Amino acid sequence: MTRRRAAAAPAPPLVATVQRLQRELDALRRERRAHAVVEQATGLLIARQGCSPEEAFTQLRRISQHSNIRLVDVAAGLLGAVAPPPVAPPPPPEAFRPERYLRPLAPPPEPAAGGPVPLTGEAAGRYHLARAAMATARDANALAEMLAEAVRHLGADSTLLGLLEPDGAVRLVGSYGLPRSVASLWQRAPGTVHMALLRAAVDGDPLWLTRDEARRRGYDFIGGGAVRVCLPLRRAGHTIGVAAISWDTHRDLDDGERAYLSALAETAGRRLSALSGATGDAPAAHWLEAVLDALPGSVAFWCPVRDDAGRVVDFRLDRCSPDATDGAERGRDALTGLRLLELHPSAADDGIVAGCARALHDGRPFHWGPGPAWRAGGARPTRVLLSLRAVPFGDGLLASWHYHDEQRRAADRSARLERAGDVGWVEWDLGGDAVAWSSGAYRVLGRDPADGPLLLGALHRWATPSDAPRVRAALRALVERAEPTEVEFSVRRRGAAWPVRLVAEPVVDPDGRVAEVHGAVARR
Numbered sequence: 001m002t003r004r005r006a007a008a009a010p011a012p013p014l015v016a017t018v019q020r021l022q023r024e025l026d027a028l029r030r031e032r033r034a035h036a037v038v039e040q041a042t043g044l045l046i047a048r049q050g051c052s053p054e055e056a057f058t059q060l061r062r063i064s065q066h067s068n069i070r071l072v073d074v075a076a077g078l079l080g081a082v083a084p085p086p087v088a089p090p091p092p093p094e095a096f097r098p099e100r101y102l103r104p105l106a107p108p109p110e111p112a113a114g115g116p117v118p119l120t121g122e123a124a125g126r127y128h129l130a131r132a133a134m135a136t137a138r139d140a141n142a143l144a145e146m147l148a149e150a151v152r153h154l155g156a157d158s159t160l161l162g163l164l165e166p167d168g169a170v171r172l173v174g175s176y177g178l179p180r181s182v183a184s185l186w187q188r189a190p191g192t193v194h195m196a197l198l199r200a201a202v203d204g205d206p207l208w209l210t211r212d213e214a215r216r217r218g219y220d221f222i223g224g225g226a227v228r229v230c231l232p233l234r235r236a237g238h239t240i241g242v243a244a245i246s247w248d249t250h251r252d253l254d255d256g257e258r259a260y261l262s263a264l265a266e267t268a269g270r271r272l273s274a275l276s277g278a279t280g281d282a283p284a285a286h287w288l289e290a291v292l293d294a295l296p297g298s299v300a301f302w303c304p305v306r307d308d309a310g311r312v313v314d315f316r317l318d319r320c321s322p323d324a325t326d327g328a329e330r331g332r333d334a335l336t337g338l339r340l341l342e343l344h345p346s347a348a349d350d351g352i353v354a355g356c357a358r359a360l361h362d363g364r365p366f367h368w369g370p371g372p373a374w375r376a377g378g379a380r381p382t383r384v385l386l387s388l389r390a391v392p393f394g395d396g397l398l399a400s401w402h403y404h405d406e407q408r409r410a411a412d413r414s415a416r417l418e419r420a421g422d423v424g425w426v427e428w429d430l431g432g433d434a435v436a437w438s439s440g441a442y443r444v445l446g447r448d449p450a451d452g453p454l455l456l457g458a459l460h461r462w463a464t465p466s467d468a469p470r471v472r473a474a475l476r477a478l479v480e481r482a483e484p485t486e487v488e489f490s491v492r493r494r495g496a497a498w499p500v501r502l503v504a505e506p507v508v509d510p511d512g513r514v515a516e517v518h519g520a521v522a523r524r
Contacts, residue, residue, distance in 0.1 A: 034072035036132045041075030076125030123260045126150065130264055134271045140174030143271055148176040150264055151245055154257060157225065160244040161233070161272060162189070164201045170242060173276070177246075195220050200230035201242040206262065208253065226250045229261060233269030240276075243268055288319060295400070298324040302390065302397040304360060305339060312357035313348075315340040315397065327384055327403030328377055345381060346374040356390050356397055365391045370404050415439060423522040426504075428456040430479070431515055444500055444521045446493030456517055463489045464497055474502075479514050482506045488524060499524040 038060065045056035064071040119127050130150035137143035140161050148159040158177030162170040168191025175183045189195055191202070196219040200207045207230040209219065214228065225246035233241040243265050253261070292299060302315035316339050317324075320332045326343060340347050340356075347353050352368055359366035369387030388401035415438075418424050424440025435453040442449045445462065454462055456479070460471040467489035474487040484505040490497040504519030 034129075037072055037129055038075045040128075040132075072129070073125060076128045119256075119259060119263060123256055126153070127260060127263050127267075131267050134267050137271055137275065140272060140275060141176070142174075143268060143275065144174035144176040147243065147245070147264060147268055151261065154253075155247060155249070155251055156245050157248045158246045160197070160246075161241065161268070162197060162201065162244075163241040163272070163276060164239060168198070168202055170195075170198050170201050173241075173272070193220065194218050196228055197230045197242045197244045200232050201239055204232045204234070204239045206231045206265075208258065210250065227253075229253070231261060231265035233265060233272055235269055235273040240269060240273055291398075292319060292321040295321050296323060297321070297400060297402060299398070299400045300324055300335070301393060302340065302356065302399045304357070304396060312353070312360060314353060315356060315399075317343070318396070325403075326375060326377060327405060328375070328382075330377060343376060344373050344386070345376055352388070356399070359390055359392060360397060363392050365389060366397075418443075421522065423520060426453070426502075426519050426521060428517040429515070430456070430517065441521050444523050446491055446498055459502075462491050464492060466490075471502075478504055478506055478517060482508055482512075482514050 038057075041060060042053060042056045045051060045059060046053060051059075060071060060074055063069075064074045127150075130146065133146040133149065134143060137146055144159045144161050147161075148156065151159070159175065160172065160178055160183075161174040162172050165171055165188075170189045172183060172187050172189075189198055191198060196207050196209055196214060199219070207228075209217075209228050209230070211226050211228075214220075226249050227247040229245045231243045231245070232239045233243055245261065288301060292301070299321040300317045301319045303318045304312045305314040305316055307313050317335050317337065320336050322332055324332045324335050326335060335343070340353065344350075344352070350368075350371070350373055352373075355366045355368060358364075367387075367389050370385050371387070372383055373386040374381040375384045375386075385404040386401060387404065388399060390397040390399040392398075414425075418438060418440030422440070422444060424438045424442070424444050426438075426441050427436045429435070433455065435455060437453040439449065441453075447454070447462070456475060459475065460468045463471045471487055471489050474485040477483045478485045484503075486501070486503045488499065488501045490499050492498070501522050501524050502519055503522075504517050506514040507516035507518060509515040
């Protein structure tokens with residue numbers, strides 16, 4: 001009798017394996033964040049009590065055992081008990097911060113009596129745990145997930161993070177608990193849509209809404225829900241985006257819970273700003289890059305530099321166009337990050353800094369020059385001929401400048417050559433009847449510059465009667481048949497015949513017609 005082999009147990013499905021690995025990864029992440037909080041608390045005890053690291057850790061573990069509270073919760077509670085309410089730290093110095101191109105915040109309202117509710121006890125501990133977790137977020141979706149984890153004890157069901165665009169739109173950059181179909185639908189919400197999260201981002205004020213309140217105020221909810229909290233995300237005095245937290249069932253939030261959510265929003269705003277800056281996806285960065293890359297000449301965004309009293313005392317070139325130059329040897333890379341007074345030491349005395357500050361204040365464009373200014377660089381400053389224009393852009397200026405020295409030097413060289421060779425250049429625009437002569441052309445043809453140049457069709461009248469027909473025939477061939485010409489003739493100059501030579505060539509448009517005539521005249 002043949003014995004049958006027992007059937008093997010079916011292999012676990014791939015989905016179960018992925019879920020198990022995900023749970024293990026989440027556990028490792030939580031363990032790493034918990035370890036960071038314990039280390040912070042240990043360092044605090046070392047600084048306060050002057051004990052060794054081993055003694056500090058032993059104290060934490062003894063408290064955990066006697067109180068039957070997890071070690072990480074003891075550490076978080078210790079940090080929360082001694083830490084002041086969370087305040088955004090001052091931003092580090094940066095060469096380029098795209099948040100500057102958004103609208104600045106309105107002055108904050110007067111604080112209510114009693115001030116903000118401080119975080120103490122369990123709320124402070126939870127906040128420190130959440131802050132440690134958000135500091136490890138690698139992208140906006142991970143940040144949204146960590147924000148959701150920080151508010152899970154409040155019963156929240158989903159979180160959403162958006163960045164504010166210069167045109168008032170909000171671009172969705174991260175979400176957790178939100179259906180993919182909904183997230184895909186609202187990748188970018190234009191400023192014309194009446195939505196709570198848009199209003200919070202643009203106004204810079206938090207919104208605490210139930211669905212009924214939102215309906216009465218005409219707001220739309222993304223993804224449904226019974227309660228929605230929309231908190232502006234700030235960085236260095238600007239609103240850069242918004243965080244939305246939703247509850248599927250009704251929940252009343254007390255003052256302490258609102259203070260906790262506001263503190264989380266401050267931390268999320270700083271982390272989102274750092275993430276977006278590191279990935280080149282910062283708000284308005286691509287807008288400014290596209291503008292500067294498309295503009296010819298020297299153009300840059302100038303960020304105001306203020307003194308302790310808030311007065312504008314200088315400007316920093318935060319971002320420069322590809323062709324930006326100081327008119328000498330320095331280009332875009334060398335100019336980016338420089339201050340205006342480092343580039344032009346006389347800008348304060350010449351009224352440039354004051355004029356730009358005035359434009360920043362009243363919103364009107366500022367023009368300066370052409371005028372002389374000192375340019376730094378090299379062994380010592382040099383005198384240059386400068387003109388510039390600056391217009392308000394965000395909370396800075398979009399400025400363009402031009403050095404006229406090269407054109408002036410080229411004109412001087414041309415004038416010297418004309419005088420030495422007794423020659424001059426002439427140009428006629430046949431479509432617009434525009435005529436341009438150099439000073440040498442007036443001298444060669446014996447015409448007073450005060451009388452202006454002659455039209456091409458009238459040039460033969462300036463020749464002597466015997467040479468006029470030859471000049472007219474040469475010009476007709478030039479204009480009608482587009483043939484280059486060289487003709488010698490005499491002009492009437494101070495009562496005598498003055499022999500000259502004209503060499504001219506046509507400039508033909510796409511239709512084959514002569515649009516311009518360029519030439520030179522010389523004394524024979």
